[in-house]
Amino acid sequence: xxxxxxxxxxxxxxxxxxxxxxxxxxxxxxxxxxxxxxxxxxxxxxxxxxxxxxxxxxxxxxxxxxxxxxxxxxxxxxxxxxxxxxxxxxxxxxxxxxxxxxxxxxxxxxxxxxxxxxxxxxxxxxxxxxxxxxxxxxxxxxxxxxxxxxxxxxxxxxxxxxxxxxxxxxxxxxxxxxxxxxxxxxxxxxxxxxxxxxxxxxxxxxxxxxxxxxxxxxxxxxxxxxxxxxxxxxxxxxxxxxxxxxxxxxxxxxxxxxxxxxxxxxxxxxxxxxxxxxxxxxxxxxxxxxxxxxxxxxxxxxxxxxxxxxxxxxxxxxxxxxxxxxxxxxxxxxxxxxxxxxxxxxxxxxxxxxxxxxxxxxxxxxxxxxxxxxxxxxxxxxxxxxxxxxxxxxxxxxxxxxxxxxxxxxxxxxxxxxxxxxxxxxxxxxxxxxxxxxxxxxxxxxxxxxxxxxxxxxxxxxxxxxxxxxxxxxxxxxxxxxxxxxxxxxxxxxxxxxxxxxxxxxxxxxxxxxxxxxxxxxxxxxxxxxxxxxxxxxxxxxxxxxxxxxxxxxxxxxxxxxxxxxxxxxxxxxxxxxxxxxxxxxxxxxxxxxxxxxxxxxxxxxxxxxxxxxxxxxxxxxxxxxxxxxxxxxxxxxxxxxxxxxxxxxxxxxxxxxxxxxxxxxxxxxxxxxxxxxxxxxxxxxxxxxxxxxxxxxxxxxxxxxxxxxxxxxxx
Numbered sequence: 001x002x003x004x005x006x007x008x009x010x011x012x013x014x015x016x017x018x019x020x021x022x023x024x025x026x027x028x029x030x031x032x033x034x035x036x037x038x039x040x041x042x043x044x045x046x047x048x049x050x051x052x053x054x055x056x057x058x059x060x061x062x063x064x065x066x067x068x069x070x071x072x073x074x075x076x077x078x079x080x081x082x083x084x085x086x087x088x089x090x091x092x093x094x095x096x097x098x099x100x101x102x103x104x105x106x107x108x109x110x111x112x113x114x115x116x117x118x119x120x121x122x123x124x125x126x127x128x129x130x131x132x133x134x135x136x137x138x139x140x141x142x143x144x145x146x147x148x149x150x151x152x153x154x155x156x157x158x159x160x161x162x163x164x165x166x167x168x169x170x171x172x173x174x175x176x177x178x179x180x181x182x183x184x185x186x187x188x189x190x191x192x193x194x195x196x197x198x199x200x201x202x203x204x205x206x207x208x209x210x211x212x213x214x215x216x217x218x219x220x221x222x223x224x225x226x227x228x229x230x231x232x233x234x235x236x237x238x239x240x241x242x243x244x245x246x247x248x249x250x251x252x253x254x255x256x257x258x259x260x261x262x263x264x265x266x267x268x269x270x271x272x273x274x275x276x277x278x279x280x281x282x283x284x285x286x287x288x289x290x291x292x293x294x295x296x297x298x299x300x301x302x303x304x305x306x307x308x309x310x311x312x313x314x315x316x317x318x319x320x321x322x323x324x325x326x327x328x329x330x331x332x333x334x335x336x337x338x339x340x341x342x343x344x345x346x347x348x349x350x351x352x353x354x355x356x357x358x359x360x361x362x363x364x365x366x367x368x369x370x371x372x373x374x375x376x377x378x379x380x381x382x383x384x385x386x387x388x389x390x391x392x393x394x395x396x397x398x399x400x401x402x403x404x405x406x407x408x409x410x411x412x413x414x415x416x417x418x419x420x421x422x423x424x425x426x427x428x429x430x431x432x433x434x435x436x437x438x439x440x441x442x443x444x445x446x447x448x449x450x451x452x453x454x455x456x457x458x459x460x461x462x463x464x465x466x467x468x469x470x471x472x473x474x475x476x477x478x479x480x481x482x483x484x485x486x487x488x489x490x491x492x493x494x495x496x497x498x499x500x501x502x503x504x505x506x507x508x509x510x511x512x513x514x515x516x517x518x519x520x521x522x523x524x525x526x527x528x529x530x531x532x533x534x535x536x537x538x539x540x541x542x543x544x545x546x547x548x549x550x551x552x553x554x555x556x557x558x559x560x561x562x563x564x565x566x567x568x569x570x571x572x573x574x575x576x577x578x579x580x581x582x583x584x585x586x587x588x589x590x591x592x593x594x595x596x597x598x599x600x601x602x603x604x605x606x607x608x609x610x611x612x613x614x615x616x617x618x619x620x621x622x623x624x625x626x627x628x629x630x631x632x633x634x635x636x637x638x639x640x641x642x643x644x645x646x647x648x649x650x651x652x653x654x655x656x657x658x659x660x661x662x663x664x665x666x667x668x669x670x671x672x673x674x675x676x677x678x679x680x681x682x683x684x685x686x687x688x689x690x691x692x693x694x695x696x697x698x699x700x701x702x703x704x705x706x707x708x709x710x711x712x713x714x715x716x
Contacts, residue, residue: 098224114194119210120221123255126204134167153186162197172468180213233263282384306422312372326400409452424459443488454491461496494526513571532581549602590630593640604647632680645688
């Protein structure tokens with residue numbers, strides 16, 4: 001499933017240039033402590049988790065606004081928001097950059113303090129400006145590293161290994177907390193560390209204004225000149241009278257992203273500049289609401305905004321529910337109205353059929369080809385309708401909408417998906433409303449509500465401005481928020497957050513996989529889903545795999561209670577035993593060994609720990625045989641098996657190697673295969689076993705740490 005390429009020269013905060021390369025050492029964040037409430041009631045349907053979380057994990061590569069999935073005009077790219085931007089990424093991001101007036105002040109502060117925070121509302125151009133600032137101060141050929149927005153100032157100063165001459169950036173910082181005086185002290189400490197490393201850091205913060213007392217570190221941010229930005233993205237095409245008029249009106253679009261999109265689309269041609277402007281500004285939607293439609297008509301478009309593209313029969317049912325709830329809200333505290341009996345049959349379908357200016361009915365290809373589905377006419381109409389509903393209506397509309405949407409979490413999977421998609425658009429305009437009215441209640445609710453909350457966070461990750469908010473929301477559920485919310489956080493870390501923040505997701509899923517039973521069951525399954533999804537993407541699963549192996553190695557090298565060690569090994573074994581997401585009965589470990597040869601080392605670490613455990617040895621051998629059988633018949637299978645064997649035995653103490661080798665051979669003798677398959681599997685097993693006899697004490701073995709004969713791996 002290839003990712004959609006990022007549009008070139010995206011100017012706004014939410015647009016990163018194609019996504020940074022993963023840099024696990026610099027994108028790493030350590031987990032925190034744990035406070036558990038094991039007695040909390042409720043249960044989670046792991047079967048439902050397996051089915052729906054898989055959908056979450058693959059959601060972004062399926063967004064298609066041309067039909068009925070989300071009603072968004074174009075695919076939104078999804079890429080990691082942590083990692084490394086190389087020189088090509090930087091050049092591409094800045095090719096149409098227009099500096100705002102506040103740029104020079106920020107540059108002076110950055111040179112003086114080596115760290116600066118760009119403070120302003122969303123979509124004010126802070127992200128690209130941060131890249132431009134760092135490009136001015138970093139060493140000429142140095143890269144820019146993008147760090148997790150969850151890092152605190154203290155963690156940045158104490159735990160981050162800044163490299164000489166490199167620029168660092170945090171997009172959508174979520175960790176600013178505490179009094180300004182304390183923050184100033186922390187900024188000064190961080191400034192000294194950056195000075196020692198000869199590095200620079202720029203942070204973007206989505207907030208109305210900078211804090212008093214942080215002058216020199218906080219810089220209030222403003223958008224660049226809209227006309228200059230329009231001209232930069234027009235790409236030098238001749239300016240006609242029509243383009244000149246559209247250019248004059250471009251200032252009404254307000255955000256750099258929308259202005260750039262207008263100019264870019266005009267430059268591409270295929271549509272008149274006036275039509276492009278009308279599509280982006282939502283003139284048709286504004287006009288329809290300006291005509292003051294009836295209450296029943298508003299309810300139809302409001303329902304469609306959160307139930308877009310569902311079959312007509314389903315939409316009718318949902319609309320009836322919304323109308324009933326709206327009537328109940330209207331009559332709160334009043335006597336029910338007495339109405340005369342009406343024998344006419346309402347012609348409801350006439351409300352969206354025919355020549356409705358915003359709504360139409362279409363038939364889409366697929367398993368249910370020919371089924372009528374209700375959609376908006378324009379690619380931008382869904383988002384524009386939601387914005388108009390926010391701008392024009394209050395309690396009488398939004399209270400029944402809140403109640404109705406909350407109930408959609410228990411409806412069909414397609415309905416839940418569309419509700420989450422609509423709420424992700426609402427979050428772009430009012431994230432606090434979405435968090436308080438939907439995310440928090442759902443996260444603390446039942447299984448279907450938790451899945452819907454996790455799906456909504458994943459959809460928010462499609463927007464670069466909302467992704468840090470999604471991360472911050474999930475982190476708020478990890479500790480001291482109850483087991484249901486912790487389970488919801490685990491689901492979210494397997495979805496869009498695993499694409500945006502892979503290091504954070506592995507860290508926190510590992511942390512959650514060691515908690516109470518209900519939480520760790522979900523977290524373990526989510527960890528598997530994370531790796532299954534990562535393996536199917538272009539960036540691959542190698543970096544997350546290295547992080548997981550590091551967690552296992554660090555935790556189990558230390559003195560650890562046996563029950564906790566078994567819990568940790570169970571999580572590692574779940575990853576070693578799983579299938580590929582897109583191919584049942586195809587070992588993920590085998591596929592990784594063939595497609596990403598460097599994965600042999602972290603896989604070897606995981607297998608070494610599980611093989612050395614008397615409790616899990618049989619399961620680990622079974623998983624190993626399954627992976628080796630999946631390798632047979634493939635070109636390069638013997639070298640892959642040999643590399644895995646070398647990694648396994650280099651992590652095991654010599655006195656354990658003989659015992660484990662014998663156990664592997666005995667297991668092979670008990671496996672029933674046809675003769676030809678048995679011979680091929682035997683060759684691969686021998687390739688793994690051969691390396692055990694070629695090594696003495698493993699290179700780099702450390703003494704101490706409670707391991708057998710001083711070796712770090714002990715038999716848990």
